[in-house]
Amino acid sequence: MIFKQLFDNNSSTYTYLIASEKGREALIIDPVLENIEIYIKTLEELDLKLVKVIDTHIHADHITGASQLNKKTNCCTIMGEHTPAESVQIKVKEDELIKIDGLKIKAIYTPGHTSDSYSFLMNNLLFSGDTLLINGTGRTDFQNGNAKDAYHSIFNKLLKLPEETILYPGHDYNGKKKSTIGNEKKFNPRLQVDNENEYEEIMNNLNLPKPKLMDINVPRNIKLGA
């Protein structure tokens, strides 16, 4: 397997490129529009063909590169079935497998940060979008976010995965690249709660400012960045 973790400095977004060594088919998770030339160059350098692009959810802090990548490479666009983005070509359901030549990625519905948030699991690698972050969790105060839904997605789905599962989040603001489910269970300050009400209390009192370009980014991302 070929694996690359790419970082967008403006939005602190992680984008993931996964490819099969044999068939040279590639998939990208959470591409950022400003960086698509970098992705295309990387694909060319590695002699890969982009076949699928996944957005974990409708982002508020950057514009997705999904539509442009689809235009330039003819790859398929994928999101979970709860997405409001009508132009997504493939809408996956809970537990559905996304396949590229020899590799399988399972969709896990993890609402809470937004009502359309999905996480994706490939073997022991978890791509959690903004549902579970390193030492943090995705905010739940817009885009139909809901702290109780987030609690259930995190505690009853993601934290039920084996402790050695490697966590690759959608963002990190402190330079951390990966973690494990075991580490987050033990050390993530947001997860040291006994029940959904305690979690809701934390999430409803974060008082975070709105992402700068949210009012532009969200409607544009509903069109996959077109």
Ligand SMILES: [Fe+2]
């Ligand atoms: Fe997000």
